[in-house]
Amino acid sequence: MKRQVCIWVAGMVLCVAPLGSVVRGEGFLRAQGDRIVDGRGREVLLRGMGLGGWMLQEGYMLRLKGENPQHRIRSRIVELLGPEATERFYTLWRDRHMTEADVETLARAGFNSIRLPMHFNLFTLPVEEEPDPDGQTWLPTGFEMIDRLLSWCRPRKIYVILDLHAAPGGQGHDVNICDRDTNKPSLWECARNRAKTVALWRKLAERYANEPWIGGYDLINEPNWSFEGRERHGREDQTNAPLWALYREITRAIREVDRNHMIILGGNGWGNNYRGFPGPWDDNLVLSFHKYWNPNTEEAIAPYLELRRRYGVPIWLGESGENSNDWFRECVALVERHRIGWAWWPHKKVESRSCVYTVEPPAEYRELLAYWHGQGPRPTREVAVRALFGLVENLRAERCRYNEDVVRALIPEPGPR
Structure with missing residues (x-):
């Protein structure tokens, strides 16, 4: 039997x-x-897995090249199938992409958490569609998806961390990750978008305030916006004042209805620029960082270890992946050596072996990609139907290829259940 150790942290005893x-x-x-x-x-x-692609499609996960935010992907599908069939495609996509079988696989593998990337438009209308400019219209789809995921996670003791991946208006210049339409005002250019973001988090917190298997609230995924006219993605900004101000406002709204859940912050510049951080304003904050394609060395994570030391708050690797198994193994070993938890990215992709499940597309899907990439003729509607509805059926866990080598690079042995 392993024994607990009691240590002093900030004047209190912490048993670990x-x-x-x-x-x-x-x-x-x-x-x-x-x-x-x-x-x-x-x-x-x-030890978590990010469900990229379920609530929010990113083009590269579908093998699309270049800028392909979800609204463009959808318009391309509408062009080939029409609006009614496109709506049916997306309904099936949400039903097939993540099921109880997927959660069972993650539980058996040893994962104890899931990071859920949310698209705001499954929960509320865009500001330009609101009938009352000062009101919020709530939609059932997103809440029902969370409830369904929780029903699978609860009996398996898996925490669900809510992550606002696509905020109203879009939170950065990397349009693929937030489904930003550059013809409309961004999150940072429109006060109504920010008000909707605050209202959405308050609504989520009100609904899940007493749900212990919600692990925390990851407020905005990878903001990447220069507020100071520097590098456009915000990696060189020195104060990041509008970001901290919005986080404070969201925190106040959450705490009006929910004192139970952790609030998770991410810096600017895709989550890692914490310059100007004023220090914790809540007693249940976690600071997140993301790590891609850099060395697995002490130097690579030193800035985040320093944040933890300086402010006495937990840090969490909220997103990493998209590399080789050797890199995965080294990264997990590095952060766990420093007692840092993590969430990997993503769970499922088309024709990729760097995730838990590889989705194998039907043969017709290649014709579709060729057309979308300007390398082939427009497919007939019949071919497009077989390509897209065949793809959506192949999202089911039992039809995917399970990549155990990836899982064991992350968790060599499953934990206790």
Whole structure:
């Protein structure tokens, strides 16, 4: 039997278990000192998977090249199928992409958390479609998807971390990750978009305030916007004042209805620029960073370790992946050595072996891609139907290729269930 160790952190006793011995928690997660603990005060090392592609399509996951935010993908499908068939395609996409079988696979593999990338338009109307400019219209689809995911995660002791991946208006110049329409005002250019973002988080917090298997609220995924006229993605901004101000406003709205859940922040410049951070304004904050295509060295994570040391708050690797198994193994070993939890990206992609499940497209899908890339003729409607509805059927876990080598690079042995 492994024994707990009690240490002093910021004037309080924190009981932690040896690394790796507590991987499935019970009760609400919260920040305690610079660690994440469960409802019994036990440290929880988050080992998570990001569900990229389910609520929000990114073109590269479908093997599309270049700029392909979801609204453009959808318009291309409408061109080939018409609006009614396109709506049916997206309904089936949401039904097939993530099922109880997927959650069972993750649980058996040893994952204890899921990061859910959300598109705001499954929860509320865009500001330009609101009948009342000062009101919010709520849509059932997104909430029902969360509820369904929770029903699968709850019995398997898997936490669901809500991640606003596509904020109203779009939070950056990387349009693919946030489905931004550059013909409309961004999140940062429109006060109504920011008000809708705040209202959405308040609505989510109100609905899930008493749900312990919601692990936390990841407020805005990878903001990448220069507020100071520097590098356009915000990597060189020095104060990031509008970002911190919006985070504070969202926090106040959440705390009006929910005192239970962790609030997770990400810096500018795709999540990693924390210059100007004023320090914690809430006693249950976690700072997130993202890590792609850089060395797995102490130097690579030193800025985030310093944030943890300086402010005495937990840090979390909220997104990483898209590399080789050797890189995966080294990255996980590095962050876990420093008691940092993580969420990998993504769970499922078309014709990729760097994820848990590889989706094999039907033969007709290649004709579709050739047309969309300007390398082939327009397919007939019949071919487009077989390509797209065949693809959506192949999203089912039982039709995908399971990449155990990827899973074991992340978690060599499954944790206790």
